[in-house]
Amino acid sequence: MHISRRKFLMMACTLPVIPFVSQRVEAAFPLLSERAAEAKALHYKSDVSRVKHPKYQKGQVCANCQLFNPLDNGCVLFSxxxxxxxxxxxxxxxKV
Incomplete structure (x- = not known):
């Protein structure tokens, strides 16, 4: 089997990076406390089973919100x- 020098160099440079690219980054920032002022202002709850708000509808969670970033569990509102x-x-x- 003959591998060109160019192909070998491309494989040698990209293969070590693949494990880092394929893994999710979990919680890049500390988890938002429900006691934080910004959390209270937007009635944030870390578990929907405890939500008692007239705007809440069953099935709404951060994971299916347009503002949520699944790569690091971030939210546009809580930077x-x-x-x-x-x-x-x-x-x-x-989420659209």
Missing amino acids: SNSVAPEGWCQAWVK
């Missing part, structure tokens, strides 16, 4: 914290 994928806040927007 310094991660949020629970099974959480909810009143700013929930259906």
